[in-house]
Amino acid sequence: MRTQVAIIGAGPSGLLLGALLHKAGIDAVILERQSAEYVLGRIRAGILEQVAVDLLDEVGAGSRMHQEGLVHGGIELLFDGKRHRIDLNHLTGGKNVMVYGQTEVTRDLIEARRALGLPTVYEARNVAVHGFDTTHPSVTYEKDGKTHEIQCDFIAGCDGFHGVCRASVPRGAITEYEKVYPFGWLGLLSDTPPVADELIYINSPRGFGLCSQRSKTRSRYYLQVPLTDKVEQWSDEAFWAELRLRLDEEGREKLVTGPSLEKSIAPLRSFVTEPLRFGRMFLAGDAGHIVPPTGAKGLNLAATDVKYLSQALIEYYVEKSQAGIDGYSQRCLARIWKAERFSWWFTSLMHRFPDDGGINAKFQSAELDYVLRSEAAARTVAENYVGLPLDFND
Numbered sequence: 001m002r003t004q005v006a007i008i009g010a011g012p013s014g015l016l017l018g019a020l021l022h023k024a025g026i027d028a029v030i031l032e033r034q035s036a037e038y039v040l041g042r043i044r045a046g047i048l049e050q051v052a053v054d055l056l057d058e059v060g061a062g063s064r065m066h067q068e069g070l071v072h073g074g075i076e077l078l079f080d081g082k083r084h085r086i087d088l089n090h091l092t093g094g095k096n097v098m099v100y101g102q103t104e105v106t107r108d109l110i111e112a113r114r115a116l117g118l119p120t121v122y123e124a125r126n127v128a129v130h131g132f133d134t135t136h137p138s139v140t141y142e143k144d145g146k147t148h149e150i151q152c153d154f155i156a157g158c159d160g161f162h163g164v165c166r167a168s169v170p171r172g173a174i175t176e177y178e179k180v181y182p183f184g185w186l187g188l189l190s191d192t193p194p195v196a197d198e199l200i201y202i203n204s205p206r207g208f209g210l211c212s213q214r215s216k217t218r219s220r221y222y223l224q225v226p227l228t229d230k231v232e233q234w235s236d237e238a239f240w241a242e243l244r245l246r247l248d249e250e251g252r253e254k255l256v257t258g259p260s261l262e263k264s265i266a267p268l269r270s271f272v273t274e275p276l277r278f279g280r281m282f283l284a285g286d287a288g289h290i291v292p293p294t295g296a297k298g299l300n301l302a303a304t305d306v307k308y309l310s311q312a313l314i315e316y317y318v319e320k321s322q323a324g325i326d327g328y329s330q331r332c333l334a335r336i337w338k339a340e341r342f343s344w345w346f347t348s349l350m351h352r353f354p355d356d357g358g359i360n361a362k363f364q365s366a367e368l369d370y371v372l373r374s375e376a377a378a379r380t381v382a383e384n385y386v387g388l389p390l391d392f393n394d
């Protein structure tokens, strides 16, 4: 079989790239290791920047997001039992974020792809990438006991942090930058109304907490927990009791609890691969970089990667120019590092760091005081939270 672009991974990056290429008349096949049901079972963050909203609209997959998503113009930071609102809308001259779960984004992209009859091979086993340093790359995989081969012009590695594409690059050709944080996030999803209209990021002496939401009737909460904790140790009751302890008086009164629909622990990591292009193979999304979830930049970065990658490929096929391909890595990385910096900064501001003698809590109080007293500092937070403009690095 032959296609122009073989996309590995049917997460948001792969699906969005497939949709953008299709719109431009470029053929692509997506290979996904899991089933669609499995992919849709993963619960991830739920904040979309305008850039991601626009891309979903561009590929015609945005209608449910506009109906069901919630537009938020601010966030709350809860420190020492007091809430402080960051007015995103005012500070950025009218920008907002969209609260809409990544699982729903993935579902909408899957539906759009199905409706167009575009090829996705689910449960493709042992995917392997070949010859990406030549002009004739190919991909092999197994399905239903048979080995298949796809000849292609380019390979798009949209296969997440544990994917095969980055792992196939010779070690000497790649540099990886990594910071692992000494705690994880325990998340709980429940069909209960959110405790507040806007998200509350909590810095409490007991650790970080986050009150997020998926709709007016579905909430998503997180607690900072030690990396050694196992999800089985956390009953729903224990989760709600701990969240109450980290909330303020108003939050404790308004919190509605209920059975969890999902509960999981995720480690926090900052990770960037350089470069993101290896001959005719490109990395996009979590395959090339990971942010800690504070600020929910992961999906938004993935969206800009694939926007830039689709533009580069369109330039190659339509304008017969290599310039976009040659500039892909640098263009993405300039944006990625700024989001990495912000996610690291926001993580550092909001979490309790074990065994530091209390110095971080002092830095945090000073930083918060600065953000609250200086409009310039608050604007810095706001413009990063809503997402830097696309032309910021151009």
Ligand code: APR
Pocket: 008, 009, 010, 011, 012, 013, 014, 031, 032, 033, 034, 039, 044, 045, 102, 124, 127, 158, 159, 160, 161, 162, 163, 164, 284, 285, 286, 287, 297, 298, 299, 300, 302
């Ligand atoms: N072969 C085929 N598919 C693979 C392979 C493989 N060897 N390895 C991984 N995959 C698939 C995974 O099963 C997954 O469905 O690639 C997909 C990658 O999807 P994601 O992990 O969701 O990554 P991405 O699409 O880049 O989305 C980025 O996810 O983690 C969040 O915060 C992140 O929101 C961001 C988004």
Ligand code: PHB
Pocket: 044, 045, 046, 047, 199, 210, 212, 213, 220, 293, 294, 295, 296
């Ligand atoms: C979420 O809703 O899951 C979420 C929201 C904001 C974050 C992280 C996660 O910063």
